[in-house]
Amino acid sequence: MAKSRVNAAPERRRELLDVAAEVFAAHGYNATTVRRIADEAGMLAGSLYYHFDSKESMLDEILSAFLNELWAGYDAVLAAGLGPRETVEALVTESFREIDRHRAAVAIYQKESPHLAGQPRFGYLDESRRRFEELWTGTLERGVAAGVFRADLDTGLAYRFLRDTVWVAASWYRPDGRYGPEEIARQFLSMVLDGIAVSTGTVGTDTAGTGTGTPSPRPR
Amino acid sequence: MAKSRVNAAPERRRELLDVAAEVFAAHGYNATTVRRIADEAGMLAGSLYYHFDSKESMLDEILSAFLNELWAGYDAVLAAGLGPRETVEALVTESFREIDRHRAAVAIYQKESPHLAGQPRFGYLDESRRRFEELWTGTLERGVAAGVFRADLDTGLAYRFLRDTVWVAASWYRPDGRYGPEEIARQFLSMVLDGIAVSTGTVGTDTAGTGTGTPSPRPR
Amino acid sequence: MAKSRVNAAPERRRELLDVAAEVFAAHGYNATTVRRIADEAGMLAGSLYYHFDSKESMLDEILSAFLNELWAGYDAVLAAGLGPRETVEALVTESFREIDRHRAAVAIYQKESPHLAGQPRFGYLDESRRRFEELWTGTLERGVAAGVFRADLDTGLAYRFLRDTVWVAASWYRPDGRYGPEEIARQFLSMVLDGIAVSTGTVGTDTAGTGTGTPSPRPR
Amino acid sequence: MAKSRVNAAPERRRELLDVAAEVFAAHGYNATTVRRIADEAGMLAGSLYYHFDSKESMLDEILSAFLNELWAGYDAVLAAGLGPRETVEALVTESFREIDRHRAAVAIYQKESPHLAGQPRFGYLDESRRRFEELWTGTLERGVAAGVFRADLDTGLAYRFLRDTVWVAASWYRPDGRYGPEEIARQFLSMVLDGIAVSTGTVGTDTAGTGTGTPSPRPR
DNA sequence: CATGAATGAGCGTTCATTCAT
């Protein structure tokens, strides 16, 4: 009869998880006290335990909700069956969209997942990392084979390069900043695909799928 | 900046700081107990306080020593008076050398500096960040003005892009890995400057200052 | 003695008290959470407070109800004006009957009364203990004086011996076990009165008032 | 290098365990706070954790030390190869000696072992209980077979009867009381073996091994 | 230089209890 309370009053849980995610992202999971979360939510520390089993289960819920959404987005991209370059463009754009929507969760994921992986409860983090790596290196290798990516590319290095650069953006991205996620993705892809140097002979710079050629104000 | 016993037996301090840095890097500063450091150093927790004022002062010493060396390297680069592209190459290469030599300190810096900045004791972190930003955006702007970097570059975005991508490498870099810091810098610069896509008309790929054109085994 | 809602729906109170007594007996009063009681009763923890003032008042009611019944039984025995040996037999048999009917309450009484006595609210526990002691030592002394109990008996020690042995039975007694309370009383009395050793010259073993000479199946 | 500290400074541990045992015995394990133990020992709660891993490990150490001593005593009795009646006498006497020496531990054992058994850490409690049961029922059955205990004895019932009566003595026994453990054992055995009733034909009452026939003042 | 033992603040968590609905 004691239910794990996952289904009861889901909107209050959401609010509290949002608060918790914000604090975890700002100060780190370990350095965040449940009293701090409770303060921020306008209640006492003990009251959180009416809604959640533990501090850890809040973290769990935040991360797994984020990863579920993320992979839903990625799977949609994959289902489209695009070429390697377009796949990279779409994956990066989708990633920045997720950063836009789940900034706190992404930041937490970045900071905490290294030492969470290994705990059975967070096994899905490792699994996600594995799928992630396959997805990216696979796409890069397809691109090299198809001649759209440079033949001398070390795909292992390039994978880490892309992965890190996309996700660290969560540490400085502000959802109300000048650029929306699509525009940031466009500029980011422009740098990653064609480089920042002027390369003789390169003409077009409109490389991202969403691009218009000039920085566009946010459509919000 | 920690005063207490700075001059007494400096080689023992170094050993202890190296141990501490390794543990801080592996588990995070907050999650590291002084007992853990002491264990690893073969002493009891209380004994560390003969050498250091506090856990925080160990962190302080680790970070400031690292930043001092880093800026010595950067200043040497700047003193050479290179062009913008060569400056970028030299700065990136120097950065990877620092990662190679101070992997733990760099990892700590990455993980902890966001929430340390703001504390007066760690004011130099903020100052360093400011100089860093000026150095990079200045160099990028000079390059755009000189026509060696693309005219449509958002230098603010490109700065963050470069900064993050270089330093997160500390999280996966292994000093005994396949590539040495110069080779990694070379490949990294190749991606950053010319992109990963095949661009019609691009000729040379030997972009890094140290490069030989083919991946070189470590000269160790 | 708990006043608040004593008269409202007394049958529901009874049910809840039975549930509570069972859980108190199984896990101890302190270790029992009101949530556990509520779970077992199919309601939420807070809802119990409609029926009872506090967890303590449940305990109070359980214990005082039990003691009231117990003393009613004892007083009936005393009113019969039996001889010392027959009184002992009747008191023991009555005690096992109470264990049979109020196993949980007896177990709680055994476990908790030592640290409850002293609290004003549970003063009746101490008073009961006092009457109990007088009753038993008095009966034993009468028996010694009358020559039916051994002259060298230390009545103080024998009292504790009898008291403890009877009541700890509550910790292993199962109402649906092989023997009913009367049969257990009979065997128990046989041991206590005549000993477990073979004593030359002792003939009869049918010592308990209810006895038939052979173990009797339960009359339920 | 972090040792479980079992061997370090054993005399301080002993002192603290004695304090803890006393408090556990008086108020119950669950109801005892570590602050209370620390208070009684003249230190702060946290300081206890320099000496012990947890509150539970204090309990563990108290109980296992007691059981080790107890079984050493019992095994010595068994090694003597006595007859059934003498074995019962010796075991009971030994038990009261243990109560004399480890009153607190025995009281804790009585109160807590039912709900500790089942936890893997306290598996030895169950094992001890099993050996205990075998020892007693075996001895009783031998006695019945040899004709020194009554033929109509229900050995299962008699076992519980003996077991409980001996050990609950810990709840009222005072080491500085009128009788020492041997005298209490003697009187107790007198009741158990020959009963409290006057039985025609019974001759000797000097039943306990140590007995002198008259209550003896403590030899301390 | 290092140890052994302690401090004291704070942490995550539990739980009896309250109360508006």
Add this chain to the structure above:
DNA sequence: GATGAATGAACGCTCATTCAT
């Protein structure tokens, strides 16, 4: 009568730090 959500005090425990030896 019962629920859902909260309170607040206390609990077991951790850990940076201190200090006499």
